[in-house]
Amino acid sequence: MEWREIPLPALNSVLSTGEAQPLARDQWPRWAHETPAFAAAWFTPLDAPLNTSTGSLATSGAQAYVDIERIEPGSTAPLRYYRYVYCQMTDGRTFQLGPLKKLEYERHREERPSWLQSYKSTST
Numbered sequence: 001m002e003w004r005e006i007p008l009p010a011l012n013s014v015l016s017t018g019e020a021q022p023l024a025r026d027q028w029p030r031w032a033h034e035t036p037a038f039a040a041a042w043f044t045p046l047d048a049p050l051n052t053s054t055g056s057l058a059t060s061g062a063q064a065y066v067d068i069e070r071i072e073p074g075s076t077a078p079l080r081y082y083r084y085v086y087c088q089m090t091d092g093r094t095f096q097l098g099p100l101k102k103l104e105y106e107r108h109r110e111e112r113p114s115w116l117q118s119y120k121s122t123s124t
Contacts, residue, residue, distance in 0.1 A: 027041075041067065042116060066086070085100065
């Protein structure tokens, strides 16, 4: 898996809150925004300094991650979760790694995890 440079204008505004939060669809990365099967996304900021070199990008130096919920109709576990990690450079560029499929919770689920239950789907 490789780091890819992507535009993510919403990263600075959500980082400024310092809090985990659901993301409105218009704040998602463009590729996710354009994928109808994605139903919701949650942003978690991390406490790492900005990166100075693309040669040292690592998940341990990431500024944030986003968990995205995908709906798989007809499956016995219709909710699927994927994590994307974001590193921001001192020059403002943003790099994405993912999808990561090894999470601290079960990826294929019948119901949304309890800590995400209060969040509403942002699908349209």
